[in-house]
Structures are given as C-alpha cells and as structure tokens.
Amino acid sequence: MIAPGALEDIKVLDISQGIAGPFAAKILGDFGADVIKIEPLTGDYGRTMAPFHKDDPDIEKSLFFLLLNLNKRGITLNLETSTGQKIFKELVAECDVVVESFEPGYLDSLGLGYAELEKINPKIVLTSITWFGQTGPYSNYKGEEIVAYAMSGIMSISGTADREPLKHGGFQSQYESGINGALSTAFTLLMRDFTNEGQHVDVSIQEVVNSTLVVNQPFYSWTGAVQGRRRSEGAGFGNVMPCADGYFISQ
Secondary structure (H helix, E strand, O other), X not given: OOOOOOOOOOEEEEOOOOOHHHXXXXXXHHOOOEEEEEEOOOOOHHHHOOOEHHHOOOOOOEHHHHHHOOOEEEEEOOOOOHHHHHHHHHHHHHOOEEEEOOXXXXXXXXXXXXXXXXXXXXXXXXXXXXXXXXXXXXXOXXXXXXXXXXXXXXXXXXXXXXXXXXXXXXXXXXXXXXXHHHHHHHHHHHHHHHHOOOOEEEEEHHHHHHHHHOOHHHHHHHHOOOOOOEOOOOOOOOOEEEOOOOOEXXX
C-alpha cells in the first residue's frame, strides 16, 4: 500500500465528472498529489447529485460533489474554445497525470487526445475511466450502474432465485472503478520512473465489475457448473435478516 505523501511530487489534472474519475483523482490527492479540478462552465454534473447540505439543492452544496472533490484546487475551462485549449495544454506541460471520463473519441476530436498530449509532455499519464473502455464493440455504448452490472455478468448471481436479478446498491461499480483507476495510475507512475515515458491508462467500468466474478469463473472452468442466484430459504447468513431490536443485519 502506498504511504501517505507518496505522491506529493505529482501534479494531476482532473477533467472527469460524476463519480469514478473524480474518486480516482481524490485518492491520488489523498496520497499527496496536487490535484487541479477542471470543470466546464456549467460545472461538473456531480454538483446536481443529492444529498445536499440542509436539503438545499444548490450546486455549491452537493455533499456528493464535496466528498469526491476533497484535496483539489479548482478552475473552469471551456475545452471547446481555443483559449480553453491553450490554457489546458499549458497545464499539461507542467503536470504528470490527466484523469478524464469523456466518451471515447471526444478528446481526440478536440485535438486533446493522448497522441497530442504526449507531444506536449512525453511523460504524461492519461487515465481514462469510461463505461466500456476506449476500444472494442461496446466502447461507444451508453452506460449506467445497472447496465455495467448486467453486462458484466454479476447480476446473474445477485439476489435470490425466486425473484428478478438485482444490481448492487448505490454506485459501487463507479467507486470500484475509481479505486482501480487510482491504483493503475500509481503503478504507471512507478513504471515511468524506469521508462521515462508516459502511458494511456484505459479503465472500463464494465470490466472492473466483471473482475469481481473472480471466484465464479474458475468454478465453471473446474466443474462445468454455472453458479446462479441462491434460493431465499436456507441462505444462512448471506441474507437480510430482522433483529430483535427492530434493526436488520445484512451479510
């Protein structure tokens, strides 16, 4: 595990929005990196996500946004203008990492893809976190939590056999991918110390969720049996159960 302050000499540009990318950049900041959050003029859409401080739906009061953007400085840029692109390129020249979550091909269309950033700064690490990655037949598909879970296969074992498949609660796929993105970026920075070159880190949220089937896939390879959802009765401690004090326990 990297120690606190291990990334204190690293500068990060976070142009991602939502959950996965900002969470990855936050983790890098937690370990000492200097993170600059770059938002469009309309703001990160994460600012519209509840809960809000005192239930006031103000873009400055989203607790979701505040949590995911701790340890960051902030500016706004319009990357679709020549002025915004000029400032962004100047920042890239001085930074080590760029974290982004745009649809594949968007940065390339602006002349800000990895090939161009590498010319500005040969040691830059570009970390892209998207629903289905930068390449492949699904790369341009739209994504959402339930889509990532369904297409990863994990919903086939989520829930009980006597009801429909279920996705996991909250935004677990995006948090898992944020952790994956942060660790992958840290490893890439370590590799850079040996190669003196940057890389493009490509994180697919769908693939991250699929990796959680690490037990089920070899189980099929060894036995030929497909694991599915369990019956609700006899599920033991792998269930939600009422307690005597009125609360519930889930395991």
